[in-house]
Amino acid sequence: xxxxxxxxxxxxxxxxxxxxxxxxxxxxxxxxxxxxxxxxxxxxxxxxxxxxxxxxxxxxxxxxxxxxxxxxxxxxxxxxxxxxxxxxxxxxxxxxxxxxxxxxxxxxxxxxxxxxxxxxxxxxxxxxxxxxxxxxxxxxxxxxxxxxxxxxxxxxxxxxxxxxxxxxxxxxxxxxxxxxxxxxxxxxxxxxxxxxxxxxxxxxxxxxxxxxxxxxxxxxxxxxxxxxxxxxxxxxxxxxxxxxxxxxxxxxxxxxxxxxxxxxxxxxxxxxxxxxxxxxx
Amino acid sequence: xxxxxxxxxxxxxxxxxxxxxxxxxxxxxxxxxxxxxxxxxxxxxxxxxxxxxxxxxxxxxxxxxxxxxxxxxxxxxxxxxxxxxxxxxxxxxxxxxxxxxxxxxxxxxxxxxxxxxxxxxxxxxxxxxxxxxxxxxxxxxxxxxxxxxxxxxxxxxxxxxxxxxxxxxxxxxxxxxxxxxxxxxxxxxxxxxxxxxxxxxxxxxxxxxxxxxxxxxxxxxxxxxxxxxxxxxxxxxxxxxxxxxxxxxxxxxxxxxxxxxxxxxxxxxxxxxxxxxxxxxxxxxxxx
Numbered sequence: 001x002x003x004x005x006x007x008x009x010x011x012x013x014x015x016x017x018x019x020x021x022x023x024x025x026x027x028x029x030x031x032x033x034x035x036x037x038x039x040x041x042x043x044x045x046x047x048x049x050x051x052x053x054x055x056x057x058x059x060x061x062x063x064x065x066x067x068x069x070x071x072x073x074x075x076x077x078x079x080x081x082x083x084x085x086x087x088x089x090x091x092x093x094x095x096x097x098x099x100x101x102x103x104x105x106x107x108x109x110x111x112x113x114x115x116x117x118x119x120x121x122x123x124x125x126x127x128x129x130x131x132x133x134x135x136x137x138x139x140x141x142x143x144x145x146x147x148x149x150x151x152x153x154x155x156x157x158x159x160x161x162x163x164x165x166x167x168x169x170x171x172x173x174x175x176x177x178x179x180x181x182x183x184x185x186x187x188x189x190x191x192x193x194x195x196x197x198x199x200x201x202x203x204x205x206x207x208x209x210x211x212x213x214x215x216x217x218x219x220x221x222x223x224x225x226x227x228x229x230x231x232x233x234x235x236x237x238x239x240x241x242x243x244x245x246x247x248x249x250x251x252x253x254x255x256x257x258x259x260x261x262x263x264x265x266x267x268x269x270x271x272x273x274x275x276x277x278x279x280x281x
Numbered sequence: 282x283x284x285x286x287x288x289x290x291x292x293x294x295x296x297x298x299x300x301x302x303x304x305x306x307x308x309x310x311x312x313x314x315x316x317x318x319x320x321x322x323x324x325x326x327x328x329x330x331x332x333x334x335x336x337x338x339x340x341x342x343x344x345x346x347x348x349x350x351x352x353x354x355x356x357x358x359x360x361x362x363x364x365x366x367x368x369x370x371x372x373x374x375x376x377x378x379x380x381x382x383x384x385x386x387x388x389x390x391x392x393x394x395x396x397x398x399x400x401x402x403x404x405x406x407x408x409x410x411x412x413x414x415x416x417x418x419x420x421x422x423x424x425x426x427x428x429x430x431x432x433x434x435x436x437x438x439x440x441x442x443x444x445x446x447x448x449x450x451x452x453x454x455x456x457x458x459x460x461x462x463x464x465x466x467x468x469x470x471x472x473x474x475x476x477x478x479x480x481x482x483x484x485x486x487x488x489x490x491x492x493x494x495x496x497x498x499x500x501x502x503x504x505x506x507x508x509x510x511x512x513x514x515x516x517x518x519x520x521x522x523x524x525x526x527x528x529x530x531x532x533x534x535x536x537x538x539x540x541x542x543x544x545x546x547x548x549x550x551x552x553x554x555x556x557x558x559x560x561x562x563x564x565x566x567x568x569x
Contacts, residue, residue: 014371045411099293122552126524127544131308153304185289214393232395253396276454
């Protein structure tokens with residue numbers, strides 16, 4: 001009896017600490033929301049002024065921020081780039097993961113290709129960015145298309161490692177049964193292997209989505225001259241032009257965070273599983 | 282049948298490999314080639330041999346950026362991993378609303394680091410000095426981002442705020458692999474509290490510790506967005522990370538060739554550190 005009560009007490013202490021710790025996350029978010037709704041005249045330097053709720057919850061800041069940052073266009077570009085990248089990553093990387101994963105144990109060629117691509121993980125973007133800026137301009141793909149192409153290449157090492165790692169658990173007998181029935185390797189892949197790898201597709205989709213959605217550097221280097229923005233790029237450009245109107249700026253920050261917050265609210269479980277799998281596997 | 286299989290595999294591998302070579306290997310080689318030229322990003326250029334590399338080692342600004350980046354990476358890695366481990370122990374204990382806490386603590390990681398940087402920039406510049414004035418803490422009454430000696434701490438806090446979320450869930454998944462009866466057996470031998478953590482828990486989650494170390498160091502060495510949002514390398518170039526310097530001077534500062542040499546050295550540093558870390562952690566794991 002005595003023992004259980006001390007356990008209960010220590011858990012209460014942990015709970016209190018966890019709630020206190022949570023304030024370091026909630027406070028910045030609270031401030032972001034409050035500032036986004038306030039008018040410049042409401043911004044004072046006293047503690048109560050800083051922490052107080054806005055006088056009225058008017059959406060004017062948001063309306064103006066949407067106009068200034070061309071919100072819907074930027075959102076559309078971000079969605080286009082992210083969704084296309086995810087679809088291509090799942091299709092291309094799983095296929096490559098399959099071809100390499102099934103052959104690298106017995107073939108020197110496939111093993112070399114596997115190691116060659118996976119070691120691409122160590123190449124920092126810093127060394128690629130200047131040549132890529134040149135190369136995409138030469139190929140006339142210094143636009144959203146070029147950005148998608150680069151993402152498919154950048155996330156290839158990680159995703160191929162994940163897919164071919166997952167493939168080890170899928171018995172080869174599954175394919176052989178289909179082969180006996182006369183199905184081609186190509187058809188066997190899409191009708192049998194691809195569906196079986198579904199848990200890995202979810203992981204790849206989540207980690208690719210988070211990385212692409214929030215990426216600044218690639219669109220900055222490749223798309224900056226194309227007159228098109230992604231959501232983060234719009235924030236960057238907005239900052240250099242209208243950065244001193246903080247209420248407008250915060251409305252714009254909040255707007256740019258809302259899509260990913262909605263995504264997180266809907267598929268929190270899949271996201272947590274996805275990032276854990278991606279890192280641990 | 283066998284031929285069909287081999288042909289299909291080749292038809293898959295060759296085009297995808299070609300794509301990878303075009304947009305990863307070739308730019309990498311071009312970067313190395315540019316590093317031996319005095320290319321400014323446009324116009325004509327000449328070969329200069331190893332001059333960029335020699336200049337690199339005597340360039341004070343480059344040296345400063347390496348010092349800042351490595352200092353930031355080391356300190357942030359330590360801070361993040363200590364906090365994450367404590368947080369993971371808390372979130373893995375028998376508490377109520379576990380799912381809610383785990384979800385909430387992961388939130389910072391999904392937010393874009395540029396916007397997070399902008400939000401914290403405002404906090405460091407206005408809110409914290411205002412609060413410090415009220416409470417009379419002199420040390421914080423001016424923005425830490427405007428002090429060359431302290432601005433890196435601001436960058437560190439923002440990097441840590443987001444990275445803790447990621448490292449914590451990796452530690453949690455590590456803690457979940459430790460079976461309950463290990464603790465029970467340890468408890469009989471008197472291993473509780475700190476002793477339990479040091480003798481039982483930590484050795485069992487070393488693989489996850491290694492993952493976090495490699496992830497943290499690599500990410501913080503490549504820090505860019507936070508610099509862009511918080512300091513733009515200032516004040517007095519005190520927070521110029523290597524990536525930011527390469528971007529800033531290479532893309533628009535006319536130092537395309539010179540910064541290519543910097544990027545090559547940076548690449549070698551990243552590879553060397555990653556390989557050393559993996560060697561170290563695999564030798565640690567073998568001891569168990």
